[in-house]
Amino acid sequence: MRIDKSSFTKQQWEAIALYVDARKRRRRFLLQAGAAAVFGCGSALITRSLMQAEADLPGALHWAQTALPIVLLIVLCLGALVFQRAVASGRKAMLTAGLTMQFVADFEKYPTSKFP
Structure with a gap:
């Protein structure tokens, strides 16, 4: 399927951009959270x-030694929840903009690391 500027409306492009940005931010957070968890566990x-x-x-x-790993775990869980909600909001924006459920489902399968 070939996609060019006329394939989607402006509102749909904005919804796609919101979703892509949310997925990139979530991936970046999860990588940083993983590093923080390894550092915290190593320190403990x-x-x-x-x-x-x-x-x-x-x-x-x-x-x-007791309190910091617990605080780190709480912060990481809250951060993961926030970024997951941002991705869900982007998904909802794409559906609201008129993109089909099949398109959204296929778009979710696309690896985040390959987004421009």
Whole structure:
């Protein structure tokens, strides 16, 4: 199927752009969230091993070893929820703009990494 500027209306192009942008932002967030989770887990494991080795550590580090991974998990879950809602909003905008459900379903299968 060949797509050019006249294939869709201006409203449909805007809805497609909104959806593409939301998917790109969600993908970027998930990559960064994964890196933050790995860093946070690594930090917690290092702190735990230092505590088990009975190193002279400040009391705040004991609290941080427990609380920070929980806070990180909450923030990552909330962020994932926000970005998922943005993608759903883009999908709804495409349907509202008059694009068919089949087009939207096919568009969702397109890999985010290949969006321009």
